[in-house]
Amino acid sequence: MLDKATVTANIPAADLARARAFYADKLGLSPTQEMEGVMLLYRTAAGSTFSVYQTEYAGQAGHTIAQWHVDDVAATVTELKAKGVGFEHYDMPGTEWTDDVASMGGMGKAAWFKDSEDNVLCIDDGFPGEAG
Numbered sequence: 001m002l003d004k005a006t007v008t009a010n011i012p013a014a015d016l017a018r019a020r021a022f023y024a025d026k027l028g029l030s031p032t033q034e035m036e037g038v039m040l041l042y043r044t045a046a047g048s049t050f051s052v053y054q055t056e057y058a059g060q061a062g063h064t065i066a067q068w069h070v071d072d073v074a075a076t077v078t079e080l081k082a083k084g085v086g087f088e089h090y091d092m093p094g095t096e097w098t099d100d101v102a103s104m105g106g107m108g109k110a111a112w113f114k115d116s117e118d119n120v121l122c123i124d125d126g127f128p129g130e131a132g
Contacts, residue, residue, distance in 0.1 A: 009050040009066040012058035013117045016040065019052050022116035026083045044068075059118025067122035073109040074101050076123050080113065088112040088120065 013019035020040055023029045031040040031052075039053040050066060070076045077087065077100050087100035090112065096103045102110050110124035 011052045012055045013052050014058040016054045018116045026085050064120045064122045069126040070123050077111045085113050
């Protein structure tokens, strides 16, 4: 049934204008479509889509709500830090940290940060056997 469907992340924002500025200024992303005051729709060059939508419940999840698969986690961390993005560290068994990059044994590398709405986002180098 759902094995033939696509999946889209929906990211909550308490302040849509503030979120738009964060995603543009810090992550280099511009919405491809907008529903004024309600939702911003994004599409990456690799074809992924996600939305950022207005809600009073933003930042309450406390866990990763979206992640980007990149070729080089450490290089991407360096680029994002240069734009003022701060990174999170979590106590996870079997994980070794080098600066802000977590090496998770056979699961690859990852780094976590929060957006302007206090949502936890992740960059990683993909899952084993998956292209980055």
